[in-house]
Amino acid sequence: MSTDKQVITLNINGESIELLLDGGETLLETVREQLGMTGSKRGCNQGVCGACTMLVDGEPVRGCLALSSACSDRSITTIEGIADGLNLSPIQEAMVEHGGLQCGFCTSGMVLTLSAFLAENPKPTREQVRHALSGNLCRCTGYTKIVHAAMHVAEAYSA
Amino acid sequence: MKYFEPTSIDEAVAILAREDDARCVSGGATLVAMMNADLLSPSTLVGLRRVSGIEGITKNQQGLRIGAMTTHATIAKSGLFVAGMNVINRAANQIAHPPIRNMGTIGGSISHADPAADFPTALIAANASIEVSGMDGQRLIPADEFFLGYYETAVAENEFVTAILVPKGPENAVGEHVKVTRVDGDFATVSVSLVLAFNENQCSYARIAVGAVAATPLHLDEADAVLTDSALTDEDIDNAAALLVKASDPIDDVRGSANYRRALIPRLLKRAVSLLKTDA
Ligand SMILES: Cc1cc2nc3c(=O)[nH]c(=O)nc-3n(C[C@H](O)[C@H](O)[C@H](O)COP(=O)(O)OP(=O)(O)OC[C@H]3O[C@@H](n4cnc5c(N)ncnc54)[C@H](O)[C@@H]3O)c2cc1C
Ligand code: FES
Ligand code: FES
Numbered sequence: 001m002s003t004d005k006q007v008i009t010l011n012i013n014g015e016s017i018e019l020l021l022d023g024g025e026t027l028l029e030t031v032r033e034q035l036g037m038t039g040s041k042r043g044c045n046q047g048v049c050g051a052c053t054m055l056v057d058g059e060p061v062r063g064c065l066a067l068s069s070a071c072s073d074r075s076i077t078t079i080e081g082i083a084d085g086l087n088l089s090p091i092q093e094a095m096v097e098h099g100g101l102q103c104g105f106c107t108s109g110m111v112l113t114l115s116a117f118l119a120e121n122p123k124p125t126r127e128q129v130r131h132a133l134s135g136n137l138c139r140c141t142g143y144t145k146i147v148h149a150a151m152h153v154a155e156a157y158s159a
Numbered sequence: 160m161k162y163f164e165p166t167s168i169d170e171a172v173a174i175l176a177r178e179d180d181a182r183c184v185s186g187g188a189t190l191v192a193m194m195n196a197d198l199l200s201p202s203t204l205v206g207l208r209r210v211s212g213i214e215g216i217t218k219n220q221q222g223l224r225i226g227a228m229t230t231h232a233t234i235a236k237s238g239l240f241v242a243g244m245n246v247i248n249r250a251a252n253q254i255a256h257p258p259i260r261n262m263g264t265i266g267g268s269i270s271h272a273d274p275a276a277d278f279p280t281a282l283i284a285a286n287a288s289i290e291v292s293g294m295d296g297q298r299l300i301p302a303d304e305f306f307l308g309y310y311e312t313a314v315a316e317n318e319f320v321t322a323i324l325v326p327k328g329p330e331n332a333v334g335e336h337v338k339v340t341r342v343d344g345d346f347a348t349v350s351v352s353l354v355l356a357f358n359e360n361q362c363s364y365a366r367i368a369v370g371a372v373a374a375t376p377l378h379l380d381e382a383d384a385v386l387t388d389s390a391l392t393d394e395d396i397d398n399a400a401a402l403l404v405k406a407s408d409p410i411d412d413v414r415g416s417a418n419y420r421r422a423l424i425p426r427l428l429k430r431a432v433s434l435l436k437t438d439a
Contacts, residue, residue, distance in 0.1 A: 004160055004161045006162065021162075022160055023160040023162025023203075023204050024160035024162075024191075024194055024200075024204065026191060026195070045192075045195045045196075046192045046195060046196065047188055047259060050256075050258065053258060059258075060257065060258040060261065061261055061262050062188070062259070062262065064191070064195065065186075065188050065191045065192055065195075065262060066187060066191070066262070067162070067184065067187050067191060067204070067206070069164075069204075069206065070162075070164075070184070070187065070206050070208060113258070131257075132257065134256050134257070134343050134344055135255070135256025135257060135258050135259065135344060
């Protein structure tokens with residue numbers, strides 16, 4: 001083992017976890033390979049597709065481009081931290097109800113991006129939702145149903 | 160791979176000087192992507208996020224000081240970019256997608272010096288200077304002299320970018336950044352950054368920079384001079400664009416052919432001028 005590894009404490013889904021990390025390790029690698037949480041997907045590993053999206057201090061970032069060592073003292077949320085036990089979050093619920101997923105590969109990224117977006121913009125227009133999702137690729141759904149799901153949640157919030 | 164997080168500029172410079180093959184990392188949006196693609200494997204990373212005094216936008220007598228670690232999202236949302244400085248805000252708003260804008264920093268963007276990136280031309284149009292820190296303290300490099308070639312800048316070994324200084328420029332100026340992309344959020348096939356000021360219907364000040372048509376952003380005093388004191392007719396714009404096309408040296412790549420890129424220069428310049436005419 002290389003001596004360049006350092007012990008770093010990460011706060012993931014509300015839990016403090018001590019990890020031995022190489023300086024070049026990404027959050028996506030840490031979460032999937034060290035912690036076995038495989039909800040975050042590796043699509044391109046280049047920042048293009050959004051399948052690896054996580055929230056860092058509440059903001060969507062690319063897990064494949066974020067260095068884990070640079071995230072000590074920040075609060076990280078992965079898809080595993082979105083539901084409350086067996087109770088799905090409103091956006092997860094709406095994705096199921098509106099058929100916002102097919103293969104599911106993009107879904108964790110979509111849900112996290114929308115969670116952060118709706119928390120900041122509770123009453124968005126359809127156009128704003130589409131813009132918020134512009135960095136997340138889906139090869140199956142054609143996006144329409146994902147946007148439906150988001151609008152449904154927004155309408156429920158504002159009702 | 161070793162990882163350090165210095166808390167001061169001096170400490171960061173000392174680590175860069177001490178460690179072999181050390182690389183700064185700001186947002187990591189380009190550096191880590193290159194590491195993932197096995198294009199790069201530095202032995203040491205110097206994370207800049209804790210270095211004090213190099214993040215955020217501050218207003219001063221001369222204009223604005225943008226810390227190198229300021230993210231694209233912060234710049235895109237800032238209300239401080241008044242008059243011609245707005246060209247920088249407009250560029251920030253057109254970089255990639257929201258999550259990349261939350262990660263990427265202006266210091267990282269210009270240090271990487273991709274000729275298709277959006278900030279390099281915007282900084283040249285805004286007549287900005289780059290503050291670089293090293294063993295001997297700080298020096299200022301005009302944006303026009305900062306970009307030396309594909310992915311090559313005037314930053315020397317053991318130096319790093321600490322801030323961007325933007326002069327206010329003419330009070331009545333306006334700034335715009337336009338780009339053509341294959342899909343939303345992509346790097347530019349061609350981009351144009353433009354700062355103009357008007358006196359009645361006459362153009363009293365012009366500074367044009369064109370991106371992705373050469374190894375470095377293209378800026379020609381002669382092209383600026385064609386627009387300055389003109390009425391900005393289509394003919395004036397074509398004349399300025401013709402000089403830029405002549406000086407350009409575009410490549411054929413996945414985003415477009417060299418010929419297509421040349422054809423885009425006058426089109427984008429016209430688009431930028433007409434957007435600014437409605438702003439002014
Ligand atoms: C999917 C995707 C789409 C993108 N689209 C666009 C786009 O449309 N337009 C655009 O302009 N950009 C685009 N980018 C680039 C992005 O916006 C950032 O500008 C870029 O990632 C660099 O910023 P960073 O802070 O992440 O730098 P890093 O990745 O941290 O560093 C980049 C390089 O600069 C060096 N470096 C970093 N900081 C400094 C410093 N302060 N001093 C000296 N050297 C330093 C590093 O060692 C490295 O070589 C895109 C990136 C991705 C992943
Ligand atoms: S895997 Fe990170 S953006 Fe595609
Ligand atoms: S559901 Fe398959 S990629 Fe989106």
